[in-house]
Amino acid sequence: MMEKFLQQSVDTEEKFYRYEEQRLKIEDKRREAEHARELQMLQMLGQMLAGISSTVSQRSQSMPASPPQRANHRSYGDNFNYNAMTAALSPPIVIERSFSLHRTHSLKDMENIFQLVRNVIPPLTGKRHKGQDGRIGIVGGCQEYTGAPYFAAITALKVGADLSHVFCTKDAATVIKSYSPELIVHPVLDSPNAVHEVEKWLPRLHSVVIGPGLGRDEVLLENAKGIIEKSKVKGIPIIIDADGLWLISQQPSLIQGYQRAILTPNYMEFSRLYEAMLRDPVDSSDHHGCVLRLSQAMGNLTVVQKGERDLISDGEKVLVCSHEGSSRRCGGQGDLLSGSLGVLAHWAFLAGAEKTNGQNPFLVAAFGACSLTRQANHQAFQKFGRSMTASDMVSEVGTAFNKLFET
Ligand SMILES: NC(=O)C1=CN([C@@H]2O[C@H](COP(=O)(O)OP(=O)(O)OC[C@H]3O[C@@H](n4cnc5c(N)ncnc54)[C@H](OP(=O)(O)O)[C@@H]3O)[C@@H](O)[C@H]2O)[C@@H](O)CC1
Ligand SMILES: Nc1ncnc2c1ncn2[C@@H]1O[C@H](COP(=O)(O)OP(=O)(O)OP(=O)(O)O)[C@@H](O)[C@H]1O
DSSP: OHHHHHHHHHHHHHHHHHHHHHHHHHHHHHHHHHHHHHHHHHHHHHHHHHHHHHHHHHHOTTSOOOOOOOTTOOOTTTTOOHHHHHHHHSSSOSSTTTTSTTOOOOHHHHHHHHHHHHHHSOOOOTTOOTTTTOEEEEEOOOSSOSHHHHHHHHHHHHHTOSEEEEEEOHHHHHHHHHHOTTSEEEEOTTSTTHHHHHHTTGGGOSEEEEOTTOOOOHHHHHHHHHHHHHHHHTTOOEEEOHHHHHHHHHOGGGTTTOTTEEEOOOHHHHHHHHHHHHSSOOOTTOHHHHHHHHHHHTTSOEEEEOSSSEEEESSSOEEEEOOOOOSOOOTTHHHHHHHHHHHHHHHHHHHOTTTTTTSOHHHHHHHHHHHHHHHHHHHHHHHHGGGOOHHHHHHHHHHHHHHHHOO
16 A cells, blocks of 8 residues: 555656656747847847938938947847947947057046946846846856855845856755855766756856866866857857866867957966967066957957956957955955856846947946955955955945945
């Protein structure tokens, strides 16, 4: 009797899982179709606006000219004509050349960039459902490093993402879960089919951050490589940090030319990448030139060189973020930066260049994330001084965000 009952419940459970699997497959297909439809609509809109723009420019010869655009700058949504949109929709470009090479920025220029960051932040309304403001994936976390992926993932939530996933090794997963019930933790990164396990989630992710706490184990690096390749196929914005940058310095072609990628090297990672790409040591008398050249060599993807001042370049412009932080250099600050960038890159990408006044949305996102990290650092340092840690900075992310972007 008991045996029969147990068999029945096993059968019922199996049936349930089969249904659930089918339901998830259907849901994946629906999301992919929805994504393709949205892309098509954006392209149509781009073409319509291109038409309006050419009519406007025929009628009005006196319209102010846009700044020169990079010839090989491929925008998100590929055929989407942002130059045309800018010409048709925007007033004359406000920030023009203010971030160009070797130019000092006025306070007004800085305020302009802050305004562009504000423009891409989705409004908080009752009309949106869970997930719409960001589902971010962090790929990293191994036996040695559990803090780094946690800092990145929790920061993504504190900035305003709705869901934050961590894809880490099996032995790191329980530890990371124990830090925070808010995170969704997948113990898959050292499994034999790791790439496939992560790939299943990609249609539901808006951006991925590869590298915090990944470590340098060959198998994990190979899996990270597979995940980067799958993410590129899906056109997902990719932030590459920490050991993800180690991988890129060994195999630059993995990300070269993918303009939806942002690299966030610290001093050491920058030197490694620069030497790998330019076959020259970094010129310490020309930081601007170096970051510009590295971005160009990587195919104009966005590079954020972290340090006393964060230098951000897409191979055409260099933005400098020297927002006040502090003199405290505890580990984990770069992880906060990459987590916040995961969210801001998604928001900026979605908002498109019309919201960033024709500026590369990833440059704007990077400036926002750098300023936010420095502001959180500043606030935490005011409270804790020398004892300040990355966790103290995480607690400041909300108020720092409000102060910079919601006032
Ligand atoms: N709690 C956790 O789990 C955390 C885990 N983390 C994770 O650790 C992993 C390895 O990351 P990493 O940063 O230690 O490695 P890497 O960049 O190769 O640096 C190695 C050496 O480079 C140097 N160096 C660095 N910066 C420099 C500078 N500005 N100026 C000059 N030199 C500089 C410095 O050399 P030294 O001073 O020792 O001579 C340093 O020792 C990675 O997965 C990361 O995510 C961290 O996120 C922290 C929190
Ligand atoms: N010398 C400095 N002065 C002021 N702020 C700095 C300085 N160096 C780094 N920072 C701040 O810390 C952030 C992270 O840079 P850092 O070089 O610590 O990255 P990282 O080594 O990748 O960090 P992590 O410890 O997370 O691996 C920078 O974006 C900047 O805000």
